[in-house]
Amino acid sequence: xxxxxxxxxxxxxxxxxxxxxxxxxxxxxxxxxxxxxxxxxxxxxxxxxxxxxxxxxxxxxxxxxxxxxxxxxxxxxxxxxxxxxxxxxxxxxxxxxxxxxxxxxxxxxxxxxxxxxxxxxxxxxxxxxxxxxxxxxxxxxxxxxxxxxxxxxxxxxxxxxxxxxxxxxxxxxxxxxxxxxxxxxxxxxxxxxxxxxxxxxxxxxxxxxxxxxxxxxxxxxxxxxxxxxxxxxxxxxxxxxxxxxxxxxxxxxxxxxxxxxxxxxxxx
Amino acid sequence: xxxxxxxxxxxxxxxxxxxxxxxxxxxxxxxxxxxxxxxxxxxxxxxxxxxxxxxxxxxxxxxxxxxxxxxxxxxxxxxxxxxxxxxxxxxxxxxxxxxxxxxxxxxxxxxxxxxxxxxxxxxxxxxxxxxxxxxxxxxxxxxxxxxxxxxxxxxxxxxxxxxxxxxxxxxxxxxxxxxxxxxxxxxxxxxxxxxxxxxxxxxxxxxxxxxxxxxxxxxxxxxxxxxxxxxxxxxxxxxxxxxxxxxxxxxxxxxxxxxxxxxxxxxxxxxxxxxxxxxxxxxxxxxxxxxxxxxxxxxxxxxxxxxxxxxxxxxxxxxxxxxxxxxxxxxxxxxxxxxxxxxxxxxxxxxxxxxxxxxxxxxxxxxxxxxxxxxxxxxxxxxxxxxxxxxxxxxxxxxxxxxxxxxxxxxxxxxxxxxxxxxxxxxxxxxxxxxxxxxxxxxxxxxxxxxxxxxxxxxxxxxxxxxxxxxxxxxxxxxxx
Numbered sequence: 001x002x003x004x005x006x007x008x009x010x011x012x013x014x015x016x017x018x019x020x021x022x023x024x025x026x027x028x029x030x031x032x033x034x035x036x037x038x039x040x041x042x043x044x045x046x047x048x049x050x051x052x053x054x055x056x057x058x059x060x061x062x063x064x065x066x067x068x069x070x071x072x073x074x075x076x077x078x079x080x081x082x083x084x085x086x087x088x089x090x091x092x093x094x095x096x097x098x099x100x101x102x103x104x105x106x107x108x109x110x111x112x113x114x115x116x117x118x119x120x121x122x123x124x125x126x127x128x129x130x131x132x133x134x135x136x137x138x139x140x141x142x143x144x145x146x147x148x149x150x151x152x153x154x155x156x157x158x159x160x161x162x163x164x165x166x167x168x169x170x171x172x173x174x175x176x177x178x179x180x181x182x183x184x185x186x187x188x189x190x191x192x193x194x195x196x197x198x199x200x201x202x203x204x205x206x207x208x209x210x211x212x213x214x215x216x217x218x219x220x221x222x223x224x225x226x227x228x229x230x231x232x233x234x235x236x237x238x239x240x241x242x243x244x245x246x247x248x249x250x251x252x253x254x255x256x257x258x259x260x261x262x263x264x265x266x267x268x
Numbered sequence: 269x270x271x272x273x274x275x276x277x278x279x280x281x282x283x284x285x286x287x288x289x290x291x292x293x294x295x296x297x298x299x300x301x302x303x304x305x306x307x308x309x310x311x312x313x314x315x316x317x318x319x320x321x322x323x324x325x326x327x328x329x330x331x332x333x334x335x336x337x338x339x340x341x342x343x344x345x346x347x348x349x350x351x352x353x354x355x356x357x358x359x360x361x362x363x364x365x366x367x368x369x370x371x372x373x374x375x376x377x378x379x380x381x382x383x384x385x386x387x388x389x390x391x392x393x394x395x396x397x398x399x400x401x402x403x404x405x406x407x408x409x410x411x412x413x414x415x416x417x418x419x420x421x422x423x424x425x426x427x428x429x430x431x432x433x434x435x436x437x438x439x440x441x442x443x444x445x446x447x448x449x450x451x452x453x454x455x456x457x458x459x460x461x462x463x464x465x466x467x468x469x470x471x472x473x474x475x476x477x478x479x480x481x482x483x484x485x486x487x488x489x490x491x492x493x494x495x496x497x498x499x500x501x502x503x504x505x506x507x508x509x510x511x512x513x514x515x516x517x518x519x520x521x522x523x524x525x526x527x528x529x530x531x532x533x534x535x536x537x538x539x540x541x542x543x544x545x546x547x548x549x550x551x552x553x554x555x556x557x558x559x560x561x562x563x564x565x566x567x568x569x570x571x572x573x574x575x576x577x578x579x580x581x582x583x584x585x586x587x588x589x590x591x592x593x594x595x596x597x598x599x600x601x602x603x604x605x606x607x608x609x610x611x612x613x614x615x616x617x618x619x620x621x622x623x624x625x626x627x628x629x630x631x632x633x634x635x636x637x638x639x640x641x642x643x644x645x646x647x648x649x650x651x652x653x654x655x656x657x658x659x660x661x662x663x664x665x666x667x668x669x670x671x672x673x674x675x676x677x678x679x680x681x682x683x684x685x686x687x688x689x690x691x692x693x694x695x696x697x698x699x700x701x702x703x704x705x706x707x708x709x710x711x712x713x714x715x716x717x718x719x720x721x722x723x724x725x726x727x728x729x730x731x732x733x734x735x736x737x738x739x740x741x742x743x744x745x746x747x748x749x
Binding site: 057083084085086231232233236237243244245247248249250251252254255257261263264265 | 738
């Protein structure tokens with residue numbers, strides 16, 4: 001574990017967090033901007049798992065970092081979706097960054113690291129998991145996120161704590177509606193009743209996020225697209241990044257339906 | 269030479285008792301039959317008498333048609349041996365060259381082929397001075413350059429040691445066509461680099477004057493240099509077209525005009541079949557400007573050779589094959605007037621004309637192009653900007669990417685679906701491809717193209733498993749024509 005380090009680089013993001021830690025322990029990278037948290041219950045249904053994965057994919061494709069807790073169930077599905085979407089996923093742990101709990105998700109943690117994401121914890125390396133540490137790390141999840149999406153949650157549970165902490169920090173909360181007869185949907189439906197944005201589809205989520213956070217990083221990065229269009233060559237010239245990387249971004253934005261490439265011109 | 273393949277011809281000479289005469293048998297064409305007079309004059313020039321008896325020369329195998337003047341030298345040597353006058357009797361050599369009346373050996377057009385045959389037999393090979401350096405490139409060939417018939421006799425007899433070959437200075441890559449001269453055009457430059465790295469056929473669409481020809485001409489400069497064996501192959505093809513090409517490790521670049529005949533592009537012709545431009549571009553680049561102006565039947569006849577890497581010409585009694593592993597670069601205007609999509613000038617084409625034009629540019633032939641790129645008019649700031657990356661640097665990356673492909677098998681531009689299926693792709697790459705097909709921007713046939721290109725992009729980045737980043741970039745070159 002040579003790549004562990006202690007950092008205070010995220011101090012600014014953690015400003016609204018109660019009892020914010022002065023330093024965080026990190027393996028891999030740190031999010032370059034506030035991300036989108038996708039959280040939910042560990043005892044999820046197949047429906048919740050599918051939705052979490054789909055939403056993780058969409059958010060990652062749009063270019064926002066995806067933040068979750070590496071727990072079983074919804075958290076893990078959201079991380080997997082992030083990897084599918086080729087995005088950067090960050091897991092906030094309730095134990096040391098070298099301890100990784102639950103152990104089933106060690107492989108997933110490794111893939112997050114390989115794909116430009118990171119593992120983050122306020123606890124020093126070697127700290128074992130303990131029940132009280134998980135609710136506490138939820139305030140870091142909320143702190144590093146610009147918005148929190150709750151996929152499936154019962155009325156009691158960590159996900160709702162995260163949502164409440166996010167609201168306390170002045171951040172937006174979105175929730176996926178579910179069966180009113182199912183306990184694991186109660187928390188989400190409750191949040192919607194209390195004013196959370198309901199998430200009706202992937203596209204709806206991205207639209208809501210863009211309303212809240214501004215244009216998605218992918219849409220924003222290859223310069224804003226006017227209705228008359230701009231030459232793809234110009235887009236490439238104005239970026240300092242490698243041609244291939246910019247092209248990949250433009251194509252992803254096209255697939256997400258945000259722009260069109262025709263005859264060498266990028267248009268809206 | 270049969271096609272680009274050298275065949276050995278054994279020369280038998282007989283000096284008989286009958287009255288004076290000189291006959292050549294074994295399907296000689298006019299140029300071979302005329303050798304009689306050159307051979308006679310050359311022998312006399314060495315100070316010997318030409319026998320006043322019946323001289324018969326047989327070219328074996330007798331059923332193979334012979335053409336060209338390279339039989340002069342071996343015929344003269346054969347006659348001398350039959351006269352018992354010179355010592356070459358019993359010596360085994362491969363000899364080829366045209367004789368002049370004064371006995372000098374002027375040229376050996378089939379020098380490379382002769383050297384290949386000689387190397388296979390472990391015999392020495394006699395060729396004209398000026399063609400010796402090229403022939404010496406053939407691995408394992410022992411080349412004796414000879415300036416005159418007398419020298420050839422002396423060398424074979426061992427009276428005179430063979431001369432050293434003066435090898436010409438290596439031909440440097442033509443620096444006049446450097447990628448550094450191309451300002452702006454980052455998209456097309458990238459396409460060119462990927463095309464070079466994977467050997468993909470490239471289609472460039474853009475208005476006149478956007479630099480498509482300039483870009484295409486810079487492709488050979490970023491291709492890996494030819495290996496010695498490849499340089500020999502190329503030289504063989506050029507020799508069979510009776511064209512002089514300085515032996516060089518630079519891949520050839522051919523650019524036939526759209527009014528060129530089928531025979532000159534694909535190969536064939538009346539009488540002795542010659543390789544076409546496609547074969548002259550073997551191991552190099554065939555550039556077809558104004559692709560839409562080429563007759564459709566010509567384009568269709570290119571399809572099979574491109575796939576097989578060789579042109580087969582059927583003739584009465586025989587088929588002749590020329591190699592044709594050329595990389596195709598085509599350029600086309602986006603519409604009949606040329607200015608569709610141009611940001612400065614307006615397109616004047618009607619809808620019907622556009623549809624007709626696009627139809628010409630579609631179909632199975634276009635499927636050969638893995639990479640399609642729209643070339644736009646660079647703006648003034650790009651034209652005046654700093655020089656771009658030079659060919660040399662790009663070529664280093666291309667060579668590295670190619671070596672990865674060679675380790676796996678063939679280059680990506682030639683890989684079939686079964687090869688692709690062996691190439692790993694991660695789950696994000698698969699889901700992105702699926703997304704592209706679902707969104708309707710990619711057809712089933714397009715998927716293989718994208719996978720090939722993505723594999724090359726990964727090779728350029730020295731990445732083992734193709735990911736969504738590579739697929740996404742490859743999709744930028746899908747060209748929705």
